[in-house]
Amino acid sequence: xxxxxxxxxxxxxxxxxxxxxxxxxxxxxxxxxxxxxxxxxxxxxxxxxxxxxxxxxxxxxxxxxxxxxxxxxxxxxxxxxxxxxxxxxxxxxxxxxxxxxxxxxxxxxxxxxxxxxxxxxxxxxxxxxxxxxxxxxxxxxxxxxxxxxxxxxxxxxxxxxxxxxxxxxxxxxxxxxxxxxxxxxxxxxxxxxxxxxxxxxxxxxxxxxxxxxxxxxxxxxxxxxxxxxxxxxxxxxxxxxxxxxxxxxxxxxxxxxxxxxxxxxxxxxxxxxxxxxxxxxxxxxxxxxxxxxxxxxxxxxxxxxxxxxxxxxxxxxxxxxxxxxxxxxxxxxxxxxxxxxxxxxxxxxxxxxxxxxxxxxxxxxxxxxxxxxxxxxxxxxxxxxxxxxxxxxxxxxx
Numbered sequence: 001x002x003x004x005x006x007x008x009x010x011x012x013x014x015x016x017x018x019x020x021x022x023x024x025x026x027x028x029x030x031x032x033x034x035x036x037x038x039x040x041x042x043x044x045x046x047x048x049x050x051x052x053x054x055x056x057x058x059x060x061x062x063x064x065x066x067x068x069x070x071x072x073x074x075x076x077x078x079x080x081x082x083x084x085x086x087x088x089x090x091x092x093x094x095x096x097x098x099x100x101x102x103x104x105x106x107x108x109x110x111x112x113x114x115x116x117x118x119x120x121x122x123x124x125x126x127x128x129x130x131x132x133x134x135x136x137x138x139x140x141x142x143x144x145x146x147x148x149x150x151x152x153x154x155x156x157x158x159x160x161x162x163x164x165x166x167x168x169x170x171x172x173x174x175x176x177x178x179x180x181x182x183x184x185x186x187x188x189x190x191x192x193x194x195x196x197x198x199x200x201x202x203x204x205x206x207x208x209x210x211x212x213x214x215x216x217x218x219x220x221x222x223x224x225x226x227x228x229x230x231x232x233x234x235x236x237x238x239x240x241x242x243x244x245x246x247x248x249x250x251x252x253x254x255x256x257x258x259x260x261x262x263x264x265x266x267x268x269x270x271x272x273x274x275x276x277x278x279x280x281x282x283x284x285x286x287x288x289x290x291x292x293x294x295x296x297x298x299x300x301x302x303x304x305x306x307x308x309x310x311x312x313x314x315x316x317x318x319x320x321x322x323x324x325x326x327x328x329x330x331x332x333x334x335x336x337x338x339x340x341x342x343x344x345x346x347x348x349x350x351x352x353x354x355x356x357x358x359x360x361x362x363x364x365x366x367x368x369x370x371x372x373x374x375x376x377x378x379x380x381x382x383x384x385x386x387x388x389x390x391x392x393x394x395x396x397x398x
Contacts, residue, residue: 048076053158080106176236176333236333241281289322
């Protein structure tokens, strides 16, 4: 369009020179006035347009369509022939950004809800941000930037949390309760026989042991009160994750999806069988080790949310080294080490620190690959293939 306008101006100049009628002057003046009018109208319209996201935070499953909704308002009485919106989106795991562009006209004094559909094929947290908005006139002579709601950070950004798929498994679970494992966690719903922690104080009933009587409270309330002791939660199974960069080993996001689905499915299966457990992973962004006690659905969902906000790192044994240096380390019955890359030093470190009775290495592998030539003297190794968790660990006793 700018080229066509330039051609028209040049033609009008020659027409004005060669044709002495007043019409040639009016035509030439009109063409010269068009840019001025368009500039003023475009400048006015650019100050009357508002753009923000409708949904600020959404959770969805893998492979689902992500409906991104934009509210676009034109508060002026002049139509906008061409609105250009640039949206930057980034998966927080890999940290790479991409940009998509939207071109649309806007009618005067109108609010539109635009829905964009994006495929969410990988687990993680995806952040969408309005990077830049511009409008141009009908001849595209001028392009002006629109100020988005930068002061309202929740309006200029939206976050999608893409959850992993749950893969059902049916593995046997060993009993590590009688191995004398240390713990400082106690059940909030079940009583036990540990006298170091009181679960409840209640009225005496026939059959209660005399050594459970709370004598001080009995004397104060003038009735017999007894103590119920707590049941220790040994967290006999631990999941330890290494979110390691694996350049040259296939698609890292596919490996991360497999890792998250593996951890989520095993943790969910343990909860279904009333087996509390621990999870440890290194948070690269905060430079710290996170150790979580997974005892119920709430802590399980918290774990998944924290993992989906994680980033990959280059240190192969970061989580293992950090956990060994942790002063609150507990020995467990079974340590399941989950990683995207193999490191023989990792299991050697854990064995030297005597972290568990049994070690298992779950290694994320590409479809069609094998672990031929890889062996570990401290841990049993299982390759985990994308979407085939139950087949990959069918012989593993948790």
